[in-house]
Amino acid sequence: MDFLDASEKKGFSLIEKFLLITNSILFFSSMFGGEFVDILFDKSYYYPNETINIRILNMLEENKQIKVEITQGVQKVSEFAIDNYLDSKEINFSFKSPSTTGGYGLDLFIDNKLVLSRGFSVLSSWLDSPRYGFLTDFSKGRFDIEKNFDYLVQYHINSLQYYDWMYDYGDLVYEEGEEYKDAWNREKTISNVVLKELIEKGHEKNIFSMAYVSIYGVERNLGLQRPEWLLYQKKGVNYEPVDFYKKILITNTYNDSDWTKFLIEECKKTLEFGFDGIHLDQYGYPKDYTSLFLKNGEYKPYLTSKGFKEFINLLKKETQSPVFFNYVNNWPNEIQSHTNGDVIYIEPWESCNTYLDLYLMIKQAKKDSRKDVILAAYINENFEENVLLSDAVISASGGRRLELGEFRLLLAGPYFPGDAGVASQKLLDGLRNYYDYQIRYEQFLDLPEKELSLEGSNLSLIPKKNSIWYNIKGNSEYVFINFINFIGISTELWRTKTKKPEIVENLEIFLPIKNVQNVYFASPDTQIAFSKIDYEVEDEGIKIFVSKVEYWSSILIEL
CATH class of the missing domain: 2.60.40.1930 (Macroglobulin (MG2) domain)
Incomplete structure (x- = not known):
């Protein structure tokens, strides 16, 4: 969660949103x-x-x-x-x-x-190919759990972040009864019975549950009782605790911190409660050397990235369970290759504004970590063209996106309970095709990129306006080419409403490859299954006619 998010923002409750939509399971047919x-x-x-x-x-x-x-x-x-x-x-x-x-x-x-x-x-394990979603409603009156999970199954969502499920920041599991109010606003009712039912129903569908936990956030009163847990900033002659919205105090997560020992024990209780893993969040600050920690009565400069790395690795070692960590605005990305978290989960903000930025961010994170990359890239649910273009770019780059979870809601902002809007049937139909496509051709999407150049009209090696971005991957058996259409869009900013791309038909391309056996075409926009297409052999390679590129089409070349 970015520290500048609109956490106080109010919107429809989930129940109110569900009243706006049909109670039937989504069928795309x-x-x-x-x-x-x-x-x-x-x-x-x-x-x-x-x-x-x-x-x-x-x-x-x-x-x-x-x-x-x-x-x-x-x-x-x-x-x-x-x-x-x-x-x-x-x-x-x-x-x-x-x-x-x-x-x-x-x-x-x-x-x-x-x-x-x-x-x-x-899969042998969901961690071999994590497809991440979210839940925010843990009340007895929530939307039908069975229908919600049947809906998620159609998008192959195999893991869920339970956002703001805990009793308090630090004191995670409520042990005094069945029901309690949420830690942030003390407004939403949460039921331990419903939490357990969600976890158990998920297991029946091969969907696993990750408990949201702030890595360094403690409830204010508890934190003030333990000053050695906290981080400080000097203001005048005084040292004041670093806080978040005057509600949460920020803590020291070094290995030898008593806060670290306390929170890891709380995480263990969370796993004993039934959760499958821990999703660690941060707020994007304080940066390295901008705060101080207290040790033996002395205030010392604090290296936040070191604290994150040590906590993540110790939690993984102590629990031997799945651990995710939120690299807010891709920070601190320098520790991505040194932590033992199971994925690289990034919440992109001002460091990632264009479609090109999305591609470069995923490419670098995969190179550094050799892990799956999941982006919590928030887009208004009404910006349907942006959603499809962004999902295409993220998929072709080898990444995944967090966007689906509660029934028919699309995640559009950092405060999940208030920032998820009802998606149109048309968009949900399109996304199901995209998710089927990602799953079906995962072995090609995860291939390494190849250094090849294509010849053709309006082609580009990078995502940019008025071009078709091509992305080439391959091995000794196949060459897989993705074409993503930016012709006619009104902006390269993925969060800003854009025009729909102009459909391109009969795209002629030349590829400098000779040892070709067959060429196939597919697209999540038009036909998910590959069909064999003709090609022309020339002296230095082959000529191919791509029948149609709406948002995203692919060519598979069998060598």
Whole structure:
């Protein structure tokens, strides 16, 4: 959380927001024979050889030939015929997941016609490919948990940040009863019973729960009782505690700090309560050497980044559980390669304003840490063009984005309970396609970038206005090229409302590669499954015609 956030901002409560929307589970579907058809998964991901249960909805005509194909990349792994179904409105079908981990495609054929394509993951652990979401409502009156998790499963969200769930800053788990008020405003009612139900229901869906904890925030009165815990700033001749909104005091997180020992024990209680891991937050300040800590009666300069690193590594060692840490405004990024957190989670602010900044930030963080990078990049839920462009850039850069969680809400700001707005059905449909696409082709999106240059109109090696940014990845078997469309947009600032890109058709490109076996096209905007396309062989390479780029399209070259 950035220290300049509008934490006091008020908005609709979650209940009020839910009254604005339908209570039904979101279905994104494909038109076939005048009826809408959809496929729903039962879990966010699957372990090798785990049973996958899918529901095929709205097959209103009987006696159709139904087939499901499983693919990895462009290779068919298996296929299943579905015969003798009893209810054409909902067909339940089960099969074993592949024994090899990775991203897979699921394609539905009706009378040998491809009707709908989806993606799913096979993982040994959710940490092998974390897809992060959020929860903010832990009251007995919250939206239906089962429906909320069925909704998240369709986007393959396998982990959730429980924002402001705790009883107090420092004193995390409430042990005096069942219900209590939230630590920040003491307004929202939180139920330990609901927290446990959310955690348990999540496990049934292969969704794991991360408890939000401020790494260095203590409730003011408790902090004043323990002056050796605190950080200080000199004002005149006095030393005053560093605070956050006059509510929370900032503490020393060095290994030998008594605060560190106290909070790690509180984190252990949190894990014993049932949470799967700890999500550590900070407020973006104080920077290195701008505060002081108290030791043996003496005030000494404090190195905040050192304190963060030592706390993260000690917490990981003491708990052996998942640990995330928020690099607010990508600070302090110099410790990313020296901490044992499980991902690099970044909340970008003024250091990251353009689409190019997003790409460079992810690229550098992955290079430094060799870990998955998750961005809490806040965008107004009504800026649908920005959301899709940003998600495309983040995905093509090898990153992920925190944006989904509570039913149909899109995260638009740093104070999660008040800064999540109701997303349109159109945007949620598009995002489901994008998430399917990311999952299905994860092995290509995570390939290293290749030093190749393309020839063609309006192409660019970096994201910028009035160009198509191309991003090339590959290995000895494949070359994977992403095309992201910035032609016609009104701004390169990803937070600022932009015009929709102008659709580009029949994009002609030349690629200096000779040993080509096949070329395939896919797009989360138009067709998720790869289809083989023609190419022309020339003296120094091949010429390809990309049929359409709306926001994001891809070419896969099989060598």
